[in-house]
Amino acid sequence: MGYKKKTTIKDIANVLGITPSAVSKALNNHPRISEKTREAVLQVAKNLNYQPNHLASALRKGKSNLVGVIIPRANSNFFSSIIEKIEDILNKKGYNVIITQSNESYEKECRNIEALLFTQVDGILASMANETIKLDYYKKVKAKGIPLVLFDRGENDLDVDYIGIDDYLSSHIVIEHLVEQGCKRIAHIGGFSHTRIYKNRIRGYRDALKKYNLPIEDELIIESNLRKKDGREIMKSLLALPNRPDAVYVAGDYAALGALEVMKEYSIKVPQDIALVGFSNETFSSLVTPSISSIEQHSEQIGKLTAQTFLKRIANPEEKVTLNKIILKPELIVRDSSRKK
Amino acid sequence: MGYKKKTTIKDIANVLGITPSAVSKALNNHPRISEKTREAVLQVAKNLNYQPNHLASALRKGKSNLVGVIIPRANSNFFSSIIEKIEDILNKKGYNVIITQSNESYEKECRNIEALLFTQVDGILASMANETIKLDYYKKVKAKGIPLVLFDRGENDLDVDYIGIDDYLSSHIVIEHLVEQGCKRIAHIGGFSHTRIYKNRIRGYRDALKKYNLPIEDELIIESNLRKKDGREIMKSLLALPNRPDAVYVAGDYAALGALEVMKEYSIKVPQDIALVGFSNETFSSLVTPSISSIEQHSEQIGKLTAQTFLKRIANPEEKVTLNKIILKPELIVRDSSRKK
DNA sequence: TACTTTTGTTCCAACGTTTGAACAAATATA
DNA sequence: TATATTTGTTCAAACGTTGGAACAAAAGTA
Numbered sequence: 001m002g003y004k005k006k007t008t009i010k011d012i013a014n015v016l017g018i019t020p021s022a023v024s025k026a027l028n029n030h031p032r033i034s035e036k037t038r039e040a041v042l043q044v045a046k047n048l049n050y051q052p053n054h055l056a057s058a059l060r061k062g063k064s065n066l067v068g069v070i071i072p073r074a075n076s077n078f079f080s081s082i083i084e085k086i087e088d089i090l091n092k093k094g095y096n097v098i099i100t101q102s103n104e105s106y107e108k109e110c111r112n113i114e115a116l117l118f119t120q121v122d123g124i125l126a127s128m129a130n131e132t133i134k135l136d137y138y139k140k141v142k143a144k145g146i147p148l149v150l151f152d153r154g155e156n157d158l159d160v161d162y163i164g165i166d167d168y169l170s171s172h173i174v175i176e177h178l179v180e181q182g183c184k185r186i187a188h189i190g191g192f193s194h195t196r197i198y199k200n201r202i203r204g205y206r207d208a209l210k211k212y213n214l215p216i217e218d219e220l221i222i223e224s225n226l227r228k229k230d231g232r233e234i235m236k237s238l239l240a241l242p243n244r245p246d247a248v249y250v251a252g253d254y255a256a257l258g259a260l261e262v263m264k265e266y267s268i269k270v271p272q273d274i275a276l277v278g279f280s281n282e283t284f285s286s287l288v289t290p291s292i293s294s295i296e297q298h299s300e301q302i303g304k305l306t307a308q309t310f311l312k313r314i315a316n317p318e319e320k321v322t323l324n325k326i327i328l329k330p331e332l333i334v335r336d337s338s339r340k341k
Numbered sequence: 342m343g344y345k346k347k348t349t350i351k352d353i354a355n356v357l358g359i360t361p362s363a364v365s366k367a368l369n370n371h372p373r374i375s376e377k378t379r380e381a382v383l384q385v386a387k388n389l390n391y392q393p394n395h396l397a398s399a400l401r402k403g404k405s406n407l408v409g410v411i412i413p414r415a416n417s418n419f420f421s422s423i424i425e426k427i428e429d430i431l432n433k434k435g436y437n438v439i440i441t442q443s444n445e446s447y448e449k450e451c452r453n454i455e456a457l458l459f460t461q462v463d464g465i466l467a468s469m470a471n472e473t474i475k476l477d478y479y480k481k482v483k484a485k486g487i488p489l490v491l492f493d494r495g496e497n498d499l500d501v502d503y504i505g506i507d508d509y510l511s512s513h514i515v516i517e518h519l520v521e522q523g524c525k526r527i528a529h530i531g532g533f534s535h536t537r538i539y540k541n542r543i544r545g546y547r548d549a550l551k552k553y554n555l556p557i558e559d560e561l562i563i564e565s566n567l568r569k570k571d572g573r574e575i576m577k578s579l580l581a582l583p584n585r586p587d588a589v590y591v592a593g594d595y596a597a598l599g600a601l602e603v604m605k606e607y608s609i610k611v612p613q614d615i616a617l618v619g620f621s622n623e624t625f626s627s628l629v630t631p632s633i634s635s636i637e638q639h640s641e642q643i644g645k646l647t648a649q650t651f652l653k654r655i656a657n658p659e660e661k662v663t664l665n666k667i668i669l670k671p672e673l674i675v676r677d678s679s680r681k682k
Numbered sequence: 683t684a685c686t687t688t689t690g691t692t693c694c695a696a697c698g699t700t701t702g703a704a705c706a707a708a709t710a711t712a
Numbered sequence: 713t714a715t716a717t718t719t720g721t722t723c724a725a726a727c728g729t730t731g732g733a734a735c736a737a738a739a740g741t742a
Binding site: 347349350351361362365366369371393394396397398399400401402 | 697698699700701
């Protein structure tokens with residue numbers, strides 16, 4: 001009741017008849033403070049329900065203990081479990097995590113970066129929006145000397161730490177699997193090739209086809225936003241071809257799902273007529289009928305490494321910029337949509 | 342190159358030969374500052390690439406412009422779109438949003454609250470973990486006078502603003518629909534009844550059965566965590582009953598999905614043999630075969646109202662505590678899993 | 683006993699911003 | 713012209729914490 005003034009170290013100091021700085025030192029386990037005083041301070045702090053003022057200490061120390069995370073959207077297994085892991089690790093080290101979503105929009109992403117910088121975060125962990133081509137805002141972060149770690153969606157030009165999977169290899173694994181299943185005409189529904197990861201998947205797809213002496217046909221390679229409806233539309237166009245593919249490798253599960261729907265509508269047998277492989281191993285991929293084969297990207301691993309890379313960077317800021325580029329091995333989860341035998 | 346000292350208002354002041362306080366006032370559009378000075382300040386600020394130090398102003402003003410959000414997990418359509426909306430609205434008002442996940446754990450939730458309080462957030466918007474029964478931490482937030490708004494998962498005992506849907510009514514709508522489809526023996530896979538929303542769904546289910554003169558049988562009402570595997574296990578136990586239900590109403594889509602899987606495995610025709618209705622309208626619900634009927638909870642609406650309620654609360658903190666309890670109408674999306682005719 | 687070292691504390695300035703009071707100059711009012 | 717008002721700025725303290733320098737007291741060393 002009445003007015004609730006917050007307890008400060010000054011209040012504690014007054015109670016004990018010592019100075020605020022002694023209290024501060026006691027609370028921070030300064031080696032020069034006596035055990036007796038430390039205990040007394042702790043006791044009084046508890047009694048008065050003392051809550052340290054983070055803003056004050058952050059201001060004084062020039063360190064906010066806040067870390068910003070930017071993801072395209074939380075609404076996917078992949079990103080939400082990365083975040084879970086990042087939170088986990090950074091919380092243990094005394095950091096709080098601010099999560100923001102770009103919704104795949106460049107503009108929103110810029111605003112997020114602005115907001116994070118404004119909040120004085122100690123670092124930014126980001127996965128770039130599909131739309132993002134200009135890197136000016138990220139360069140600004142770098143210029144300010146704020147540690148920046150990219151994961152999954154990165155850019156080579158940016159010259160920062162990066163954690164992701166080997167997209168090029170993923171495509172190889174997928175094609176190898178499809179070839180094993182006897183497929184000979186494999187289409188690729190990909191993301192836009194201006195995004196590094198999608199470019200690599202496309203490159204991997206082409207190279208793998210070459211490796212297995214399969215023809216590369218431009219009409220079988222389509223770039224898109226990889227939403228479900230994109231998958232639908234592109235699948236329809238593929239079915240309209242005089243010479244249909246016998247397999248489709250989709251660079252995202254949502255689009256794969258759209259493609260699957262269309263094939264079902266056209267009474268095409270999956271995988272007998274056309275085999276299907278997706279990417280990202282979304283929750284639903286194992287749940288639809290037939291279940292969709294997909295590339296698992298080891299999100300926990302990515303989350304863990306991203307957080308650790310940030311911590312490493314913070315620990316030795318002066319360190320010569322030996323970039324941490326960590327590329328994880330993808331894993332293909334084979335399911336009904338591509339299992340012919 | 343060299344060392345990068347941050348620009349402060351002092352630097353601006355020096356350039357112009359005025360005092361820092363004049364600069365501050367210019368930047369904050371103080372009415373007493375001359376247009377000439379204001380413009381000069383803005384110009385210099387731009388040239389020096391000035392970035393206001395949020396920590397300092399937050400400390401001085403006793404307001405961090407940070408709002409904490411606690412959700413069980415981001416990995417669902419429902420919560421991620423609520424968050425998107427909250428971010429949207431609060432960003433426009435100059436707030437930054439810190440998102441934390443409890444992973445449905447009481448302990449993690451408490452740690453999140455601690456962390457948010459520590460960060461000096463100006464308010465907390467939360468949806469409680471399933472596990473949470475004790476309200477001590479939330480009471481602490483209230484005691485500190487920090488605005489607290491609950492959404493979706495709330496508690497009446499807590500006496501705070503709340504935004505959610507009418508769970509009791511939802512059950513009525515579901516049962517009415519199932520009765521219309523000719524179902525007579527309707528099971529309910531519910532959440533734990535110590536959670537308000539699940540209690541209400543169960544209550545609504547019971548009352549609706551009564552209304553339609555259907556028998557209430559305890560063996561057809563099972564409480565669980567509503568994960569997919571819970572749905573699977575419970576569905577199996579329901580199928581093991583001597584007298585199987587002809588419809589299952591599940592209080593969450595993940596569990597509904599598990600139930601559906603089991604039914605498919607047992608070659609049960611859905612909806613002919615057993616109709617199925619879920620809850621939350623997750624992404625996958627429309628995508629599986631058969632598509633799952635589900636309750637849509639208007640997440641954007643909830644997000645919007647939650648943010649607005651917070652803003653209202655902040656605007657008049659002294660206001661007599663007339664609680665904002667906003668209860669939205671649910672909507673049943675009828676799909677194949679329950680459409681018999 | 684005289685000196686050095688260690689221990690426990692106080693002192694004080696700083697972090698960057700804000701804000702009310704004070705003040706001088708310019709302008710308006712009588 | 714004298715006085716009141718308005719305008720534009722400076723002054724100084726404050727927000728709560730931190731950490732190095734300073735210092736006195738206690739303990740250790742010769």
